[in-house]
Amino acid sequence: MLLACVLHAQAPCSNFNDPTNPQGNWQLDPVNDNVSYSSGSPNTMDGSQYLILNDLSGGSWFINPTDFKNIGQRFMGQCLYFDFYLEKDGNYGQPIHPTIHIISGSQVITFVANVTVTPNSGWVRVRAPIANATSSTLPSNADGTWTMASGTWADFNNVMNNSTAVMISPDITSSPSERVYYDNICIKSCDGCSADFKLDTSFSTVSNAATANLTILNPILFSTPGNPGSTYTVNWGDGSGTQPYIGSTLTHDYSNGGTYTICVTEMKDRRVICVRCFTFCYSKSGVPSKDITNTAVKSPFPELEAIAKAEQSQAGQKDIVLVPNPAKSYVDVQTTLSKRETVSVKLVDISGKVVLEKSENLDSGSQSIKLNTDKLAQGIYIVEVKSNGKTTSQKLLISK
Numbered sequence: 001m002l003l004a005c006v007l008h009a010q011a012p013c014s015n016f017n018d019p020t021n022p023q024g025n026w027q028l029d030p031v032n033d034n035v036s037y038s039s040g041s042p043n044t045m046d047g048s049q050y051l052i053l054n055d056l057s058g059g060s061w062f063i064n065p066t067d068f069k070n071i072g073q074r075f076m077g078q079c080l081y082f083d084f085y086l087e088k089d090g091n092y093g094q095p096i097h098p099t100i101h102i103i104s105g106s107q108v109i110t111f112v113a114n115v116t117v118t119p120n121s122g123w124v125r126v127r128a129p130i131a132n133a134t135s136s137t138l139p140s141n142a143d144g145t146w147t148m149a150s151g152t153w154a155d156f157n158n159v160m161n162n163s164t165a166v167m168i169s170p171d172i173t174s175s176p177s178e179r180v181y182y183d184n185i186c187i188k189s190c191d192g193c194s195a196d197f198k199l200d201t202s203f204s205t206v207s208n209a210a211t212a213n214l215t216i217l218n219p220i221l222f223s224t225p226g227n228p229g230s231t232y233t234v235n236w237g238d239g240s241g242t243q244p245y246i247g248s249t250l251t252h253d254y255s256n257g258g259t260y261t262i263c264v265t266e267m268k269d270r271r272v273i274c275v276r277c278f279t280f281c282y283s284k285s286g287v288p289s290k291d292i293t294n295t296a297v298k299s300p301f302p303e304l305e306a307i308a309k310a311e312q313s314q315a316g317q318k319d320i321v322l323v324p325n326p327a328k329s330y331v332d333v334q335t336t337l338s339k340r341e342t343v344s345v346k347l348v349d350i351s352g353k354v355v356l357e358k359s360e361n362l363d364s365g366s367q368s369i370k371l372n373t374d375k376l377a378q379g380i381y382i383v384e385v386k387s388n389g390k391t392t393s394q395k396l397l398i399s400k
């Protein structure tokens, strides 16, 4: 199983690359026909798919109200990056400064880049500092300056620290034909390192092995004017050597429990630019699963004990089936009832806390209770089903 020993939260990053849901948690606000969005490819900074925003009539925004909450509280000292490209300027006719906005409720702060672009002048990458103001001079860096239309610097700090969303817009002029591209809206360190990566880990209860899927968030794999591009190598931390990263997700299996530090090294012209590491650990369950008569399961970890008990219960009776398992956004708890009765289902996390509870009055025969697991963190849970005075439990893995 994976243990809760991941050392730090991974920072939000929208790369608009998902083939089925490229906009991720971004949405129109308000929802109207003033702006449309679609995808294009490639962003010449990294060769990836990007977001296109089209201004069709009056104003509207494109916001992400999910991933960028409380930015200042979580990522002070880091930078909010974005890639920008101007395709059509709505006949504005002058160079424009790319912008990105952070909002908190109705308050807005705007980072204005120093660089200017004109239609089809190329992609630019901008870093906005995540910093507090200490006077009415708002924070700035080499890439640009934070601005706000109204309010005090204390208001600025409130928006930065208690942000509710990040916001972008194609609006440049009142004429509705602007078309802009955004990509790689990511929070990362300001040092220009592009070796930050996303790690998805899962544990197979069948093989007792852990699998790590690694994706570099916004690698610079292509040469652009003034930038020769980078190469990346991955060290999985288990003595298996290094592996080159060539642009898609890399997968690695761990068959032995332990603590592993996975590192990505970014190099330019054979020179190391930076290294990013992430530590995770997992432990095999170590439960003698064949020995179901052993009811006095003892384990140094309470969660192991809970799982061991669940496995014993599972081995003794197949009263419930969980589909799918591992689950992502939902799980169906399937059971067969000999008569109409009330069935209650509890989802318990490894600390023993009930995270979800549901009761349903079901007819006899094959029945199913759907639990929404969308909001739950990935990990191991126990599903407890109580019907006809009997409790049955099963182990459920939630893997996002």
Ligand SMILES: [Ca+2]
Pocket (backbone or CB within 6 Å): 015, 016, 017, 043, 048, 049, 050, 183, 184
């Ligand atoms: Ca992208």
